[in-house]
Amino acid sequence: ELSPSHFPATRAAAAALGYLRYLRGGPGRGLELRELRRARRQDIDDVGHKYYLELELEDVLDKDRTVNCTAEVLYHLGSKTSAPDVQVTVQGELRSTEEADKEFYNRIRSLEKELVAENIPDSHGNVPPELEPIHLLAWVASGYVIWQNSTENTKFHLAQVKHVKQVKRSDEDLQFDFVVLLHEMVSQEVLPWEVTLLWHPQRGAQVSQ
Amino acid sequence: MDVLVEDHPNLVSKIQIGQSYENRPLYVLKFSTGGLNRPAIWLDTGIHSREWITQATGVWTANKIAKEYGQDLSVTAILDSMDIFLEIVTNPDGFAFTHSSNRLWRKTRSINAGSRCVGVDPNRNWDAGFGDAGASSSSCSETYHGPYPNSEPEVKSIVDFVKSHGNIKAFVSIHSYSQLLLYPYGYTYTAVPDQQELHELSAKAVAALSSLYGTQYKYGSIITTIYRASGSTVDWTYNQGIKYSFTFELRDTGRYGFLLPAQQIVPTAEETWLALKVIIEHTRDNLY
Numbered sequence: 256e257l258s259p260s261h262f263p264a265t266r267a268a269a270a271a272l273g274y275l276r277y278l279r280g281g282p283g284r285g286l287e288l289r290e291l292r293r294a295r296r297q298d299i300d301d302v303g304h305k306y307y308l309e310l311e312l313e314d315v316l317d318k319d320r321t322v323n324c325t326a327e328v329l330y331h332l333g334s335k336t337s338a339p340d341v342q343v344t345v346q347g348e349l350r351s352t353e354e355a356d357k358e359f360y361n362r363i364r365s366l367e368k369e370l371v372a373e374n375i376p377d378s379h380g381n382v383p384p385e386l387e388p389i390h391l392l393a394w395v396a397s398g399y400v401i402w403q404n405s406t407e408n409t410k411f412h413l414a415q416v417k418h419v420k421q422v423k424r425s426d427e428d429l430q431f432d433f434v435v436l437l438h439e440m441v442s443q444e445v446l447p448w449e450v451t452l453l454w455h456p457q458r459g460a461q462v463s464q
Numbered sequence: 465m466d467v468l469v470e471d472h473p474n475l476v477s478k479i480q481i482g483q484s485y486e487n488r489p490l491y492v493l494k495f496s497t498g499g500l501n502r503p504a505i506w507l508d509t510g511i512h513s514r515e516w517i518t519q520a521t522g523v524w525t526a527n528k529i530a531k532e533y534g535q536d537l538s539v540t541a542i543l544d545s546m547d548i549f550l551e552i553v554t555n556p557d558g559f560a561f562t563h564s565s566n567r568l569w570r571k572t573r574s575i576n577a578g579s580r581c582v583g584v585d586p587n588r589n590w591d592a593g594f595g596d597a598g599a600s601s602s603s604c605s606e607t608y609h610g611p612y613p614n615s616e617p618e619v620k621s622i623v624d625f626v627k628s629h630g631n632i633k634a635f636v637s638i639h640s641y642s643q644l645l646l647y648p649y650g651y652t653y654t655a656v657p658d659q660q661e662l663h664e665l666s667a668k669a670v671a672a673l674s675s676l677y678g679t680q681y682k683y684g685s686i687i688t689t690i691y692r693a694s695g696s697t698v699d700w701t702y703n704q705g706i707k708y709s710f711t712f713e714l715r716d717t718g719r720y721g722f723l724l725p726a727q728q729i730v731p732t733a734e735e736t737w738l739a740l741k742v743i744i745e746h747t748r749d750n751l752y
Contacts, residue, residue, distance in 0.1 A: 260682040262690055269718075287719055290680065315719065378516075378567045380725030412718035414568060436568065438721055440642075441691050443585075443606035445568045 257294040257306075263407065264294035266441075267306035270405035271326035274341040275312070276398030277460065282388030283355030285315040292323075303332040304407065315391075317350045330407050338403040356456040359388045363421065363429055370421040370431075389419055389431070392460070396452040397435045399462040410440035417447060428453040430463075465493060465526070465552070472530045475543070481551075482621025485574040488556040490621050495529050495548040503751055504547040505744050506626070506635045511586050511618070511697070512570045513558025515640040517714050517724045517732055522552035522638070524733035525740070542744055546633075549625075555586055555618055568722060572616050576603035584610035587639075589619045592699035593651025598692035609695050622697075626704065634708035634747040635701040636740065641721050642690065642713035643681045645670050645739065648702040650686030650693035658707050659685070665708070665746055669739040676735040679715065686711065708747050712736065 257264040268291045276286055293309040306328040313321045322345060329340040363370065375390050376382045382390050393416040401411040418434040430453055437446045453461045469476045475495055482490045496502065509522030529548060532539035542548075553559050557573035571583030581604035588599035591613035595601065599609035614620040626632055647662040649655075656662065666683035673681055686693055690713070698709040715724055715732045724732070 258688075260684050261688050288717070376720060376723045376725070378562075378723065380720050380723040380728075412721050414721050415723060438568075442600075443570060445606075 257296055259291040259294055263296065264291060264306070264308070266407060266410045267294065267328045268308055268310060269410045269412070270328050270339055270402060271308055271310065271341055271343060273398040273401030273405065273411065275324070275343050276394050277402060278343070279345070279349060280391060280395040280398060281352055281356060281454070281460065282359040282392050283316065283352030284349065285391040285394055286312050287315050289313045289321050301332065303330050305329045314350055322347050322349060339405055341402060360429065360456045369423055371419070373418045375416040375419070390416065392431060392452060392454060393419065393433055393435055395460045396433050396450045396462060397437060400435070400437065400448050400450055408441055412438050412440070414438035414445055428455050465491060468493070468526055468530055475533055476530055481625045482617055484557045484618055485572055485616070486557045490551070490556070490618065492549050492551045493526055495543060495550070497543050501629070501631050502545065502547045503631050503633045504549055504629065505747065506549045506632050507638065507740070508551040508554045508622070509638045510552060510559060511554040511637060512639055513555045513562045514568045514570050514722045516562070516722065517640045517729065518638045519553055519559065520729045521714060521733040521736055522550060524730065525737060526550055526552065528737055538741060538745060542748055546748055551622070570606050571608065572618055574616060579603040584608050584616050586616055586619050587697055588693065588695040589613060589616050590695050590697050590700035592696065592703050593694040596651050596694035598651055598694035613695065626701065632706055633751060634743060635698060635706045636710045636712065636743065637697045638712045638714065640714040640724070641716055641718065643679065643715060643717050644689055644713040645681055645683040646686045646689055646711040646713065648686065648699045648709055650696045651699055653687055655685065656702060665743065669742040672742045673735045673739040676738060677731055679735055707752060708743060710743060
């Protein structure tokens with residue numbers, strides 16, 4: 256059993272949140288950790304360390320309620336190059352984003368010029384309302400990077416979207432090329448990362464590497 | 465600061481404790497109703513320049529203290545027997561750089577001999593476990609401890625001030641983000657002798673903070689709660705005998721991180737003030 260106040264549990268929770276944002280996030284849904292309720296660690300011989308977490312999540316666009324979630328995060332032994340295995344089970348329903356997703360999709364598809372933006376949020380924490388969905392897609396993209404790069408000695412957060420450029424495609428996906436700045440808490444480094452995100456209202460998000 | 469001093473000449477004065485690497489003055493506000501070297505509280509904000517909510521909280525807090533003296537019973541009682549020192553822009557070179565060039569700059573701006581990388585982490589430069597695990601020996605790192613303890617004038621000037629004052633009883637260094645209240649040690653797993661008292665005081669301070677807007681904080685020693693960190697401010701101040709040594713990590717928990725929106729400044733400062741009052745009152749009632 257681990258204390259939810261101590262860093263081993265909070266680091267595993269950050270990795271789980273990254274995975275969750277990649278899986279379930281979108282331009283109309285931004286998942287944030289409200290509280291880490293409980294954490295356990297299991298050391299599995301010759302395999303690695305497995306964390307069992309009970310999380311309380313909120314959707315930043317629907318803050319009046321929370322959703323419970325359990326997560327398992329397995330950090331592989333000795334492996335610096337493989338991502339932790341993460342499994343999550345969301346208990347209950349997340350608010351539907353079908354309308355918002357469709358509206359966003361149509362808005363971007365109908366832009367004459369490809370969308371370009373930088374510094375989201377700006378130095379003062381401001382995000383123009385029309386860029387909030389892009390901000391939340393950056394959470395999806397950075398969620399993937401965070402999940403893939405998390406270890407027991409890291410705790411990543413998205414510090415800022417440095418740059419985003421839409422790339423028009425011949426298929427039906429939207430494509431955004433991001434440069435995100437990730438803040439790693441243990442080393443305190445701010446690391447720039449290029450990540451390309453494909454998104455479709457029905458098919459969801461995919462990071463293309 | 466000058467306006468505050470002008471408006472409250474019998475309470476507030478501005479002291480210069482040194483100069484930064486780039487020769488900016490290092491100013492500290494002194495809140496005092498008299499006496500000779502009264503037991504004192506030290507507060508600092510902005511030691512890590514990108515943590516903009518902290519300098520803003522420092523400004524609000526300075527105004528609050530000045531306003532509340534003679535109005536609020538507790539603040540009046542505190543200032544009638546103790547002094548408060550508040551350094552708002554503890555790393556002015558870094559702060560200037562976050563405005564002109566890189567919003568996410570953390571360290572000082574000192575030139576490192578033989579390196580193209582600039583700056584030392586002012587929260588790894590203190591003489592407590594200096595250079596041990598929990599800091600970096602690489603000048604390009606965000607946690608570079610510097611060539612030797614107190615190499616940074618921003619740090620040395622506080623060290624000199626604390627030593628020459630000799631009567632500081634509580635020392636609170638304010639950072640962001642993570643919503644944590646931390647006490648020593650960061651450089652070792654050995655618990656401080658006053659662990660139980662500091663833990664209980666932290667619980668009270670955090671409860672007071674939460675009571676205003678429901679903001680959730682966790683608390684504990686640095687090394688168990690956040691990470692191993694050597695050469696940190698409050699480890700040094702604790703080892704100097706300043707029992708009530710605390711570090712705050714203010715809002716938020718990562719949603720905006722260092723880029724906290726301005727509309728959260730006042731609520732953050734208001735709730736933090738409640739926690740500070742708990743710590744200050746406990747110090748006053750438990751002088752040693």
